[in-house]
Amino acid sequence: xxxxxxxxxxxxxxxxxxxxxxxxxxxxxxxxxxxxxxxxxxxxxxxxxxxxxxxxxxxxxxxxxxxxxxxxxxxxxxxxxxxxxxxxxxxxxxxxxxxxxxxxxxxxxxxxxxxxxxxxxxxxxxxxxxxxxxxxxxxxxxxxxxxxxxxxxxxxxxxxxxxxxxxxxxxxxxxxxxxxxxxxxxxxxxxxxxxxxxxxxxxxxxxxxxxxxxxxxxxxxxxxxxxxxxxxxxxxxxxxxxxxxxxxxxxxxxxxxxxxxxxxxxxxxxxxxxxxxxxxxxxxxxxxxxxxxxxxxxxxxxxxxxxxxxxxxxxxxxxxxxxxxxxxxxxxxxxxxxxxxxxxxxxxxxxxxxxxxxxxxxxxxxxxxxxxxxxxxxxxxxxxxxxxxxxxxxxxxxxxxxxxxxxxxxxxxxxxxxxxxxxxxxxxxxxxxxxxxxxxxxxxxxxxxxxxxxxxxxxxxxxxxxxxxxxxxxxxxx
Numbered sequence: 444x445x446x447x448x449x450x451x452x453x454x455x456x457x458x459x460x461x462x463x464x465x466x467x468x469x470x471x472x473x474x475x476x477x478x479x480x481x482x483x484x485x486x487x488x489x490x491x492x493x494x495x496x497x498x499x500x501x502x503x504x505x506x507x508x509x510x511x512x513x514x515x516x517x518x519x520x521x522x523x524x525x526x527x528x529x530x531x532x533x534x535x536x537x538x539x540x541x542x543x544x545x546x547x548x549x550x551x552x553x554x555x556x557x558x559x560x561x562x563x564x565x566x567x568x569x570x571x572x573x574x575x576x577x578x579x580x581x582x583x584x585x586x587x588x589x590x591x592x593x594x595x596x597x598x599x600x601x602x603x604x605x606x607x608x609x610x611x612x613x614x615x616x617x618x619x620x621x622x623x624x625x626x627x628x629x630x631x632x633x634x635x636x637x638x639x640x641x642x643x644x645x646x647x648x649x650x651x652x653x654x655x656x657x658x659x660x661x662x663x664x665x666x667x668x669x670x671x672x673x674x675x676x677x678x679x680x681x682x683x684x685x686x687x688x689x690x691x692x693x694x695x696x697x698x699x700x701x702x703x704x705x706x707x708x709x710x711x712x713x714x715x716x717x718x719x720x721x722x723x724x725x726x727x728x729x730x731x732x733x734x735x736x737x738x739x740x741x742x743x744x745x746x747x748x749x750x751x752x753x754x755x756x757x758x759x760x761x762x763x764x765x766x767x768x769x770x771x772x773x774x775x776x777x778x779x780x781x782x783x784x785x786x787x788x789x790x791x792x793x794x795x796x797x798x799x800x801x802x803x804x805x806x807x808x809x810x811x812x813x814x815x816x817x818x819x820x821x822x823x824x825x826x827x828x829x830x831x832x833x834x835x836x837x838x839x840x841x842x843x844x845x846x847x848x849x850x851x852x853x854x855x856x857x858x859x860x861x862x863x864x865x866x867x868x869x870x871x872x873x874x875x876x877x878x879x880x881x882x883x884x885x886x887x888x889x890x891x892x893x894x895x896x897x898x899x900x901x902x903x904x905x906x907x908x909x910x911x912x913x914x915x916x917x918x919x920x921x
Contacts, residue, residue: 455674462659462682467606468546468741469553470655470804471690472734475697476713479706481647483629484698490645491691494652497853500846501815502659502683504822506676507843511831519814520756526821529761530880530896535814536756537876538869542810543749544782546657548789549803550742551577556711556800557731557738567710569799574790581790585783588746589774606740609733610689613718617696620721626699629706649860653808655690658748659683711800746782753778809865810872812858819850867919870906877903 453461478487508515508522515521519539524532555577556568565573659679669675697706697717709716712734718726754775757766770776793799825831826844858866877900881892892900913919 452670453668454670455678458669458674458678459682462678463607463686464658464740464743466656466658466682466686467610467689467737468658468745469550469734469738469800470651471610471693472553472712472714472730472737473800473804474651474655474690474694474714475701475706475717476709476711477651478648478694479697479701479703479709479713482644483631483703484626484695485630486641486644486648487694487698489641490648490652491687491694493645493649493853494656495687495691497850497857498656498659498683498687500850500853501819502679503846504819504850505659505679507846508818508822509675509679510673511825519818520752520761521759522821523814523817524759524761526824527817528893528896529884530877530892530899531817532761533756533876533880534873534899535817536752536761538810538873539814540749540752540782541785541872542657542807542814543745543752544785544789545803545807545810546654546745547581547742547749547786548793549654549800549807550738550745551580551786551790552793552800552803553711554580554735554738554742557715557734560710560715560727560731567799569793569796571794574794577790578787581783581786584743584746585779588743588750588779589770589776590772606733606737609730609736610693613714613730613733614689614692614696616721616726617700617717621696621699623699625702626695629698629703646860649857650805650808650865652690653812653857654804656683656686657807657811658745746779749782750775750779753781805861805865806868809858809861809869812854812861813869813873816851816854816858819847819854822847823851864919867906867910867913870903871910874903874907 478490482490512522512525515525520532520536523535552568552573554568555565555570555573559565559567559570559573564570565576567573568577659682693714697714700717700720701709706713706717712730715727715730715734718730720726753762753766754769756762757764757778766778766781767775768777789803793803796802823844826840826847829840832840832843881900910919
């Protein structure tokens with residue numbers, strides 16, 4: 444059992460900081476160019492409306508489940524397993540864990556890309572020097588976390604407060620330099636203005652919006668450390684609403700500073716280029732320093748989440764028991780070693796990627812959407828069957844069911860909107876985990892899979908084979 448489990452010490456502030464710290468990181472600093480490359484003001488508004496509605500419903504689902512199923516205190520993986528069996532639970536844990544690893548890769552790439560503005564040797568974050576220095580940073584954080592989760596969580600809370608300051612200054616400066624005529628010109632995102640359908644523009648931004656919200660489940664993952672279980676849901680909703688406000692403001696205010704083609708041409712971190720357009724070169728430096736603080740804190744959050752997911756799954760007999768092993772400080776050391784080994788592997792793969800940061804960003808979204816889909820579907824299942832609703836009115840049950848339905852549909856649509864490329868690459872990561880799961884199940888003498896699970900496994904393996912063939916033939920690129 445984890446050494447911290449009997450001593451629940453995370454306050455509402457600390458839990459909210461985990462949610463905010465997990466969401467605010469590399470993504471927010473890349474928003475101006477990411478949206479500028481695809482759409483204008485109207486498309487951005489539609490994209491944030493879709494993302495805000497879907498993710499708010501998902502936040503409310505996490506809030507509801509934390510109260511209705513308090514025994515499931517290991518977060519996102521536990522809900523999938525309780526609702527749909529061991530195989531679904533393992534897929535959820537595996538997808539979320541790999542998503543966390545890819546999010547850390549995105550953080551490391553953006554840190555080096557930021558330094559590349561001032562030290563050309565780091566380039567866009569995927570040069571040999573960038574990968575080597577990122578590897579040093581990776582293992583430095585590894586040994587920091589090994590010293591204790593509570594100390595790392597405290598550092599994350601401090602980093603969360605620190606990173607909000609430069610973002611607040613950015614918003615104030617950009618609002619003061621806002622030009623209505625530029626904002627109006629940027630209304631339609633096509634080139635020339637008005638070309639392309641609004642949906643095609645919106646679709647290009649949807650995986651980006653998913654990425655910046657990944658981490659919304661941070662409080663749920665650490666719910667067993669909460670001082671008060673009721674704080675888990677409150678922290679999730681408060682963190683979501685605060686981050687949503689910041690994301691929308693950063694996106695829309697940037698459209699009032701530079702014309703869309705100029706936004707699209709900015710190198711990452713594109714927020715620095717917007718700031719520079721208003722106040723000059725010092726603005727780029729200011730945002731870059733703020734980004735380094737923000738992304739380092741975000742990296743720490745993801746490292747904690749990734750190791751905790753594997754560790755919790757092992758404690759609940761859904762992963763090999765060896766992953767439950769802890770060191771003297773109560774840190775899931777085996778899970779942490781495996782996590783950082785995978786991150787190191789992904790870092791090396793970025794050497795071959797054409798757009799390493801964008802790939803890491805969108806793959807993070809694609810991998811975490813499956814766990815989100817299963818969480819929404821589990822709440823929907825509970826509402827339909829009436830489980831945990833015995834003392835509630837029919838209206839309450841109906842309202843919770845509708846919220847769960849919206850969250851489920853949202854996750855499914857985001858998966859499809861991302862396109863076949865990311866679905867195939869995701870299958871390439873899911874399939875090996877499925878094979879290992881079957882081997883492990885056989886070793887422990889577990890029950891055989893049902894027809895549904897066999898069909899899902901076969902579909903994943905087929906998609907993985909297609910993805911591998913596509914990579915070898917060159918028809919699928921990373």
